[in-house]
Amino acid sequence: MKIVIAPDSYKGSLSATEASKAIERGVRKALPDAETVLVPAADGGEGTMDSLIAATNGRKVEVTVKGPLLEDVQAAYAILGDQKTCVIEMASASGLCLVDPAELNPLITTSYGTGELIQKALNDGCRKFILAIGGSATNDGGVGMLQALGMKVFDEEGKTLGYGGAELSRISNINTEEFDSRIADSEFLIASDVQNPLVGPDGASRVFGPQKGATPDMVEMLDKALSSWADLVEIKTGIHLHDKTGAGAAGGIGGAFQAFFRAETKRGIDIVMEYTKLGEKLSGADCVFTGEGQIDYQTASGKTPMGVAQEAKKHGIPVFVLAGSIGTGIEVLYDHGITSVHSLVNAPMPLKEAMERGAELLEVSAEQVMRAFLAAIKNRG
Structure with missing residues (x-):
């Protein structure tokens, strides 16, 4: 199974490269033999x-x-x-x-x-x-x-x-x-x-x-x-x-x-997708992981998860967004190729602690989403 991993940075916690590797670790816990393609992304800002x-x-x-x-x-x-x-x-x-x-x-x-x-x-x-x-x-x-x-x-x-x-x-x-x-x-x-x-x-x-x-x-x-x-x-x-x-x-x-x-x-994300050849790397993928620190209605305005989802939608590939925090208005995202949005924070904790544990939380979240995806495929089959 081919999994494309294309997150932005989680500001103050993880670079896009660090986030990509954390997600990959989580995916491999659920599916050890997964073919993972890492595409650290950005939207014209930091990273x-x-x-x-x-x-x-x-x-x-x-x-x-x-x-x-x-x-x-x-x-x-x-x-x-x-x-x-x-x-x-x-x-x-x-x-x-x-x-x-x-x-x-x-x-x-x-x-x-x-x-x-x-x-x-x-x-x-x-x-x-x-x-x-x-x-x-x-x-x-x-x-x-x-x-x-x-x-x-x-x-x-x-x-x-x-x-x-x-x-x-x-x-x-x-x-x-x-x-x-x-x-x-x-x-x-x-x-x-x-x-x-x-x-x-x-x-x-x-x-x-x-x-x-x-x-x-x-x-x-x-x-x-x-x-x-x-x-x-x-x-x-x-x-x-x-x-x-x-x-x-x-x-x-x-x-x-x-x-x-x-x-x-x-758009910054369009430039990054062009140089990283994201469209080519999506060919044959079974699902995509993306994300960044904050997901809300503004994500629809050219942010990395939206750009990645729009490209994946052309290929009919489900997109899972892993968010540091989830704000208001995310409903608009589901019309643009995003399958689901998941919060990294799995228990009450201070923001400082969540940011310090970013890699761990991202890995756990990716594993859980991947397991749910595999179960859905199995049940459908």
């Missing part, structure tokens, strides 16, 4: 780089860049097996995970480090980029990234401006003469399922600003600042970012890619 490294026999390059508060941080990018394609997780340089919650302030956090990662990869000869932009701590419209790549931004007096979301309202002019010319010769694939426009009720500041530390007053300030920036971009490039789909992704960095790069956007 995307590792998933693509594993799929292509790539390598990780560790570097020092500026973090969201312009402090030195250790970050990394991947060079895939073709030696030409670079994968960057924005969170590695400009992520929420790098800032103490008490210090979160999108008025001053910057995407500068993400630009540094791009520049270092350009120096390594990469001309094709995959940018996973989830988990950012910034709301600066991607201007910090542009500054790192050589763009100059000035106020109305011609003075060079600093970094962060608050500075956007002061930008009166830009100079692209020193903007890295290699950008024009490069292709950028943005891994994102965010459809939000740059500004307005559904824009970057109002929807995502609060989780990055923005107070209600900051949200208003940031939205106006992004609108002012978009006005200038339209004057300089003719591109209207204000209500452009996806421009609001990652604090507006989506708009920066749309205006100044040769870029296209694609």
Whole structure:
């Protein structure tokens, strides 16, 4: 019996690779001679780089860049097996995970480090980029990234401006003469399922600003600042970012890619499935295991379990989801190829304990689901 195992990471507990191995152990307890195919997955957020490294026999390059508060941080990018394609997780340089919650302030956090990662990869000869932009701590419209790549931004007096979301309202002019010319010769694939426009009720500041530390007053300030920036971009490039789909992704960095790069956007899970060749690996499979830390109605919006299930549905393969926790609205998932959803927590316990025991709980859950599946097949036969 062929079993495909394609989970995302269980944030704060297990990487996708660790989760895959735990599920495999559980499956083999129920069916020792199972043919297991492990496909550690991701949806454009944390773990995307590792998933693509594993799929292509790539390598990780560790570097020092500026973090969201312009402090030195250790970050990394991947060079895939073709030696030409670079994968960057924005969170590695400009992520929420790098800032103490008490210090979160999108008025001053910057995407500068993400630009540094791009520049270092350009120096390594990469001309094709995959940018996973989830988990950012910034709301600066991607201007910090542009500054790192050589763009100059000035106020109305011609003075060079600093970094962060608050500075956007002061930008009166830009100079692209020193903007890295290699950008024009490069292709950028943005891994994102965010459809939000740059500004307005559904824009970057109002929807995502609060989780990055923005107070209600900051949200208003940031939205106006992004609108002012978009006005200038339209004057300089003719591109209207204000209500452009996806421009609001990652604090507006989506708009920066749309205006100044040769870029296209694609669901992160679709990119990962393409590189991991999940569709091919599903051929002849009897069932699929997937999962991640939280399963709820939002899972339907391009999360890994949904992407895996949609692909498996094409092959008529049942899909079992193993969830750290189950939220509301999971009923919508059953129309998209998910057979059943199972919680890892098998007894009352604190969250900390559940996360520490993640591998054990995942293994036990996988074994129980596999045994139930085998019994169902036997009874049906």
